[in-house]
Amino acid sequence: MGQSAAEAAEVPGSGTERVALTQAAADLLVRLTEVHGPLMFHQSGGCCDGSAPMCYPDGDFRIGGQDVHLGDLTVEGLEKPVGFYMSASQYEYWKHTHLTVDVVKGRGSGFSVEAPEGVRFLIRSRLFSDEEYERLRAEP
C-alpha cells in the first residue's frame, strides 16, 4: 500500500525512457485486450478520477495536435504495443518525471476499460536524474 515508484518494479524492456509498466499492469493489459481488442492510454488531469491513466480501445479516444506521444508500451503476448499519450499542456508539468503504469484494487474511473474488473490503473512516478533529463530534453 502506498508503495513508491522505486518499489513498483517495472518490467524490463516494457517501455521507453519516459514510461513503463509493472508486471501486474502488463498482465491486466493482456486480459483486457482479449475483451476490447488493441488498447491505448491517455493520461488524464483535473477532477475526481483525474491524474489517472485512462485505458481505451485503440482509436476510441482521438489523439490530436494537442497531444504528446510519450511512447509505446511493449507487452509480452500482445501483437500491438500500447501507445501512451498526454495532452501537451499537461506534459509541460510532467516532463521531468518518469512514469510507471501500475494497477491497484479500486472502483471505476471515467470510461477506462479496466473499471468493471474491480481494479484501476495508477501512475507511479519518479524524478528523472539530471543526466536523464538533459538527454531526453535533447531529443526532438
Next chain:
Amino acid sequence: MAKYANPGQPDSVVSFKPRYDHFIGGEYVAPAKGQYFENPTPITGQTFTEVARGTSEDVEKALDAAHAAAPAWGKTSVTERANILNKMADRIEANLEKIAVAESWENGKAVRETLAADIPLAIDHLRYFAGSVRAQEGSISQIDEDTVAYHFHEPLGVVGQIIPWNFPILMAIWKLAPALAAGNAVVLKPAEQTPASIHVLLETVADLLPPGVVNIVNGFGVEAGKPLASSNRIRKIAFTGETTTGRLISQYASENLIPVTLELGGKSPNIFFNDVASANDAFYDKALEGFAMFALNQGEVCTCPSRALIQGGIYEEFLQQAVKRTEQIKQGHPLDTDTMIGAQASNDQFEKILSYIDIGRQEGAKVLTGGDRADLGGELSGGYYINPTVLEGNNAMRVFQEEIFGPVVSVARFEDYDDALRIANDTLYGLGAGVWSRDGSVAYRAGRDIQAGRVWVNNYHAYPAHAAFGGYKQSGIGRENHKMMLDHYQQTKNLLVSYSQNAQGFF
C-alpha cells in the same frame, strides 16, 4: 456528540436495500444482462449493497422511457414543474437525516457535512430552480410596425447526465434541477463508486415525478456511461469529472452535434496577503480556517484550495499557525457528528493520494504535517483514511500542478502582488480561487485578475444557489448553480410574425 448507527444496524435511521436495479419509466427494472456489482462503504471497506451493472441495452430502455415522457413533460406549465421541484425539496427536507446518513455511508464523508451542507444545499437548489423557471421570461422584439420576433424558451427534449462521486446527491441535484425545471426528460448515470444514495433519495420523491421523466441507469463508465454519452438519442450531455473523459465526451458529442457542459476540476490557489495578519482578531481566525478548507470533504472537491500562497511578510508565522489549525481537524468515524474529516471515497483514490505524497517527497517538498495514512482502529481499519497533509515547496512541483483530490495542500511563498498572480495563474485550470486581504481594493483586483470562474474573497467553499459556478481554461464549459444554467437546457424558439396584409414584394 452523537454517533449515528451504521446502516444495517437495527437503530439506524436508514436502511439500504440489498440490491438496487435501474430506475426506468417510473419503476425499478433489472439489468438486461442480469449482472450486479458490489458497493462497499469506504468507511469500513465492507460491501453493503449490490447495484445493477448497466449496459447499452439498459441505456436504450431508459432512453425509450425518456422519449416517451419528454413531449408531455415539456408541455407542462412552469407552475406545475416548479411545484414538483418544491415538493421534492420538501420531501428531502422531511427525510434529511436519513438521506444525509446514507450519503455519508456511501461516500465516506463526515455526516456533519451532509447534514449541514450537501443535503440542505440540494434542497435549496431545487427551490431555487423552481423559482427561477417561474420568473423566467421570453422576449419580444419589434422589428418594424408590422413584424414581431417572439423568443420562447423550449426544452431540449431528452438529456444525458453523468454524475461524479464526490458529492453524489448534491451534484445529481445540481444537474437535475435545471434540466427538469426547463422541461427536459433525463437519463442519469451515477458514479460507480457511489451508486446507491441517490436511490435512497429517489424513494422519497419518485411518486412526484411522471414516469420516464427521470431515469437512472447504474453501471460503469465504459459499459453504461459511454453508450449514454455517445447516443444519438440525447440532445445534450452534462458531465462532471476529469479532462480526458471530458475530451472523450466532447468527441462523442461532436459526432452527434449536441452541446456539452463540462466541469473538470482544478488546482485552486488560496492567496493570503500580508495584511491578513495585521491584527490577531476574528478575521485572522477566519483566514486560518480558510487555509484549512483544503481538508473539507477529504479534499475531494474540484475547487479544493490545494495551493496555498502566503506572502513573505507573514509566511513563517501564518504557516505555523495554519499547520496547528490543520492538526486540530478531528478525524474519526464519519457517522459521528463531531468528526470533521472522514474516509476517502475509494481504495484507488486512497492509493493515488499516497502516490502523490510520495512524488511530492521525491521532488523535495517538505511534509509539515500528515503525509501518511491514518489507521483509526476497529471497524475503520478497513476504510480509507489519510491524515490532513501540508506540503511546502514551489509551484513547478507536480504536487502544485496536479489535482490530488485528497486532503493535501501545497504551500508556497510569494513576495508581492504580481508574484502572487503569476503563481496563481500558472496552472492549466481555472475553476476556483481564494483571496484573503483586509484591503478591499487588493482583494477586488486580485479577484478580477485570477483566471478562474469562481473567486472566493475572504471566504471559501461556500456554494449558495444563485452564484454561478464553472471553469475558465481547462476546467470546463458552462455555469452551474445559477439560473443561467437554464439556458444550457433550453432551445430558443423564435417566431418571426408578420401582421401585415400585404405581399413582401419579392415576386
